[in-house]
Amino acid sequence: MAIDERKLSALPVPYGMELPDRAPKQRYYDPDFFRLEAELLWSRAWQMACRLEEIPSPGDFAEYEILDQSVVVVRTDDLGVTAFQNACRHRGVKVAEGRGTCDGTFTCPFHGWCYGADGKNRAVTRRKSFSEHNMQPGDLDLTPVRCEVWGGCAWINLGHDAPPLRQCLEPVATVLDAWKVESLRTEWWYACRLPVNWKLAEEAFVEQYHVVQTHPQLAIPERYPPRDGRPTDPRTLVDGELHYLRVMSEGMAGMVHADDVRIAEGLAAMELPGDPGEAMATWHRRLNDEVVRWHREAGHDVPDLNDLEARGLNEPMGYCFPHYFVLPMYSSASSYRFRPLGPEETLMEIWSLTRYAKGEKRPPPAPPEWWECDDPRWPPIPAQDFSNLPRQQKGLHNKGFEYMRLSGPMEGHVSNFERTVDGFLAGLPHERLLPALREVNVNPLERPIVDIGL
Ligand code: FES
Ligand SMILES: [Fe+2]
Numbered sequence: 001m002a003i004d005e006r007k008l009s010a011l012p013v014p015y016g017m018e019l020p021d022r023a024p025k026q027r028y029y030d031p032d033f034f035r036l037e038a039e040l041l042w043s044r045a046w047q048m049a050c051r052l053e054e055i056p057s058p059g060d061f062a063e064y065e066i067l068d069q070s071v072v073v074v075r076t077d078d079l080g081v082t083a084f085q086n087a088c089r090h091r092g093v094k095v096a097e098g099r100g101t102c103d104g105t106f107t108c109p110f111h112g113w114c115y116g117a118d119g120k121n122r123a124v125t126r127r128k129s130f131s132e133h134n135m136q137p138g139d140l141d142l143t144p145v146r147c148e149v150w151g152g153c154a155w156i157n158l159g160h161d162a163p164p165l166r167q168c169l170e171p172v173a174t175v176l177d178a179w180k181v182e183s184l185r186t187e188w189w190y191a192c193r194l195p196v197n198w199k200l201a202e203e204a205f206v207e208q209y210h211v212v213q214t215h216p217q218l219a220i221p222e223r224y225p226p227r228d229g230r231p232t233d234p235r236t237l238v239d240g241e242l243h244y245l246r247v248m249s250e251g252m253a254g255m256v257h258a259d260d261v262r263i264a265e266g267l268a269a270m271e272l273p274g275d276p277g278e279a280m281a282t283w284h285r286r287l288n289d290e291v292v293r294w295h296r297e298a299g300h301d302v303p304d305l306n307d308l309e310a311r312g313l314n315e316p317m318g319y320c321f322p323h324y325f326v327l328p329m330y331s332s333a334s335s336y337r338f339r340p341l342g343p344e345e346t347l348m349e350i351w352s353l354t355r356y357a358k359g360e361k362r363p364p365p366a367p368p369e370w371w372e373c374d375d376p377r378w379p380p381i382p383a384q385d386f387s388n389l390p391r392q393q394k395g396l397h398n399k400g401f402e403y404m405r406l407s408g409p410m411e412g413h414v415s416n417f418e419r420t421v422d423g424f425l426a427g428l429p430h431e432r433l434l435p436a437l438r439e440v441n442v443n444p445l446e447r448p449i450v451d452i453g454l
Pocket of ligand 2: 204205210211214215381385
């Protein structure tokens with residue numbers, strides 16, 4: 001529900017969101033603000049650490065780095081997932097790097113201390129040479145990190161007092177479960193090093209206000225009946241819709257999967273009611289049914305798209321605070337993760353996800369090289385978004401620029417998100433942050449500024 005923005009209270013945070021529709025520029029580059037985020041946000045928030053398909057078999061591990069912290073996520077014998085801090089209890093060397101399979105033990109490369117895949121210390125080289133107080137049982141195991149599984153991913157939390165993962169992800173977890181995101185698999189995975197703050201990077205992807213200017217190819221007037229009520233041939237609308245699906249599919253190299261575009265093209269000539277509104281509703285319902293039928297025949301675990309629609313769960317974007325997105329469309333999806341590398345440097349990863357037959361063996365997706373944001377290999381839509389970001393980060397520093405002014409109805413998520421960040425930076429306890437998470441973990445598009453309860 002939209003609210004009177006001026007009545008929201010501000011939290012005592014440096015460069016805090018004193019007005020909900022104004023974001024002070026220092027939030028996006030000030031080193032002290034960045035340090036506060038490391039101390040009070042990244043150390044306490046649930047984070048997507050890896051996709052489960054990266055570690056399919058017992059002993060498989062993936063390293064997750066966030067700022068100066070490194071966590072090893074390991075697949076256990078019972079196909080569960082566990083995690084620990086990546087530092088040998090002797091002199092701190094990382095026991096694992098990147099991705100791989102632990103053949104029973106992680107052996108520290110420095111002096112050879114050994115740890116089981118469960119993080120338990122198994123061997124200390126020349127143990128008798130250490131004094132007793134340095135050899136206390138339990139004190140030699142790798143330090144455990146909280147780890148849970150949801151949505152086809154392993155999640156970690158570096159703190160101890162956060163509520164369980166699922167509670168922190170609602171209501172978006174329910175929406176994305178209905179989409180069966182856990183059965184999506186990687187078709188490709190790319191990474192971009194962006195010379196901007198992580199929040200600035202995320203905020204380029206959470207509203208549709210920028211679409212007409214930044215992605216003019218996506219503004220397709222033929223998709224909609226004319227506003228003045230002039231009669232339209234439903235064919236024109238279907239052609240407009242097909243054009244949109246193709247441009248999306250090519251623009252993202254996925255998201256709308258090429259298979260689904262082909263299924264839609266196969267329906268181009270179907271019979272339609274004369275009324276444009278009814279015609280489009282009929283066409284969409286039929287397309288949903290055909291996509292579901294085609295994929296189920298191929299053995300894919302795909303949700304009933306018309307049922308999703310009927311239950312109001314067909315959201316085009318799901319956001320998980322602080323850094324993870326899933327954008328489902330028809331059978332497939334794009335997914336994003338953002339990680340700060342410094343106050344003005346961000347790693348953004350993009351996955352193109354789709355469905356494969358149940359039981360089909362696929363190799364774990366290879367971790368991507370980091371491309372620069374102007375790399376010619378980027379698909380057109382992210383390339384357009386990336387082209388604005390370095391200019392924006394530079395523009396913020398100008399003396400004549402003080403704060404971003406946000407549109408209440410169109411850029412509400414930016415405000416809701418930034419105020420949730422303030423909740424963390426104010427050091428609020430988790431039970432006070434939960435209501436804010438429930439407001440921010442939704443579809444961010446066209447989300448107004450709301451009272452997040454802080
Ligand atoms: S630092 Fe690991 S064995 Fe010495
Ligand atoms: Fe965009």
